[in-house]
Amino acid sequence: MITSETKNTSLNDLIHRLSGCSGAHPHEHPRDLSVNKAQEIIAQFIQPIHQVEKIGILQALGRILAEDVISGMSVPAHDNSAMDGYAFAGDALSETDESTYRIVGAAYAGRPFQGSVAEGECVRIMTGAVMPDGCDTVVPIELSDQVGDTQIKIPAGRLQAGNNRRRAGEDLAIGKTALRKGKRIRPADLGLLASLGIAEITVQRRLRVAFFSTGDELRSLNEPLDVGCIYDSNRYTLHAMLTRLGCELIDMGVVKDDPILLESCFRNATESADVVITTGGVSVGDADYTRQIMSQLGEVASWSIAMRPGRPMAFGKLNSNGKSAYLFGLPGNPVAVMVTFYFFVKQALLHMQGAENATPILVPATSKFPIKKRPGRTEYQRGIVELNAQGELEVSITGSQGSGILRSMSEANCMIVLDHDHNEVHAGDRVKLVLFDGLI
Structure with a gap:
């Protein structure tokens, strides 16, 4: 999380403090950063967003909770049966002798037994039905022997008092935290919310991410391939990866190695998005203008990271006409793009939304x-x-x-x-x- 110490720290100062090298000048060649150090710098420099919105739970899958969800009821609301069987008071069960109970009624899910159950009596009960007054134990049908329509016999040692009863609040008690702020909503969470009668929740707004590829040799799909040209695959993998994270996407296409076009694209992206992601043009030997324009528009570090694949990478913050956006300049090779995205960008985007536990599980x-x-x-x-x-x-x-x-x-x-x-x-x-x- 961002602390008061790091909120106003410049990227260059942060890099110097954490790694001992500056690396902010576009033509500087800093010593290699370790993956862990680069991740630490990114995590400390990026600040979470604070805009939230209220949405229905069917639209909430994958979104990040902006506040705790407190249970307004107990789940289950009543003691109920975990089995189809017979409910009775278990204190009279014998460890050595057969027990006999008289059937006095039935309880169904949604239709409780009306009345109380005396000693020596039982009620036919279905899974999920409310436990009748005076009952604390359920014998499953297969563990009991029914005698005609009026009695059951339970052999000795088949079960103990309290077996097969779900207690009220066993899943979640009223007033307890059901889901914590920062949780990324999963299918089970939607079910939990529905079980509490909650139709809407407050979540972080979606991140707006602008992305584009750079290079004269790149072509989009449905464009003819000239000699020496290739189809751009990076935008399509980025589109899919960002969609998985629930981001709002701004696909800015392929931008040629032209300084005027590149600056215009960077400015448009910065003014319309929270994060800008580029692919290509960040290697030390690249003979284009991408790294130069990045640094002209903001505070950007060009890194050489001790990793394979994905060694070259740019990171920082761009500014244009009073707007700002975080920048991730990824390598141009397709696998390097995916690796750097998953081990740097994905964690950063989740961190910006206040998500908990963004680190991949090994x-x-x-x-x-x-x-x-x-x-x-x-x-x-x-x-x-x-x-x-x-x-x-x-x-x-x-x-x-x-x-x-x-x-x-x-x-x-x-x-x-x-x-x-x-x-x-x-x-x-x-x-x-x-x-x-x-x-x-």
């Missing part, structure tokens, strides 16, 4: 084969994880791991995260994974 697995790894950088290898004959997770890489091979991401179902100081991996070594399910 799952342990065994590597089936050796994996080459150079210490001194974090590597993200595309992998295929599966259960072996012993029911344990095993992972292997998808083949060539080049940052331009988008097929390696399409074929993978996880990413193998090899930490900064990790050496090469031997077959049988334990590694950490980020599963793609729910990520990509």
Whole structure:
């Protein structure tokens, strides 16, 4: 979270304090930042938004709660049966002798038994039905023996007093916090809200994200390919990844390496969005104007991050005509775009919305084969994880791991995260994974 110490700190000062290098000048070549350090700088520089809106729960999936949801009722509202069976007072159950009860009525879900149940009596009851007065135990049908239409017998030792009764408030008690501020709403949360009779909740407004690709060689779909040109894939993966995060999208297309066009696009994006994401034009050797214009319009650091893929990256804040937006300048290679998005941008966007627990969960697995790894950088290898004959997770890489091979991401179902100081991996070594399910 942003603290009073970091709110007014310039990006350059923050980088210097946390990493010992400035790196704000577009032509400066700072020493490599570790992934963890870059994530820390981003987290401390970005400030959460504070605009909220009230929406119906059917529109709330994936949104971030802006305030705690307090239960106005107990769930369940009454003691009720967890089984189809017979309800009775369990204090007379015998551990050694058969117990006999007389059936005096029936209780259904939504139609309670009217009256009370005396000692030696029971009520036929359905799952979810309110427990009748005087009853605290339910014997399932299959554990009892019905004698005609009027009696049941329960063999000794079949159950204990209090069994198969759901208590009022067992799920959630009145006045308790049902969902906490910062939670990203999932399907189960919608069900919980509905169970409390809550039709609307207050959420953070959607982030507005403008994105575009740079490069004279790029073409959008349905455009002819000239010699040496390629179709732009990055905008389409960004579109999908941002959609998964519930952002409002501003697709600004492909922008050629022209200083006037680039500056106009950066200004339009800054004036209409909370965040601007670009792909391409951030490498040290790029012979274009992207990095230069980024720095002219705001406070932008051009980083070399100790990672593979995704080494070059720009981060900062742009300003134009009194408006401002955070900037993420991602590499141009397709896999590098996806990796930097998921391990830098996604966490930042969730942080801006006040989301809790934005850090990816790492799952342990065994590597089936050796994996080459150079210490001194974090590597993200595309992998295929599966259960072996012993029911344990095993992972292997998808083949060539080049940052331009988008097929390696399409074929993978996880990413193998090899930490900064990790050496090469031997077959049988334990590694950490980020599963793609729910990520990509």
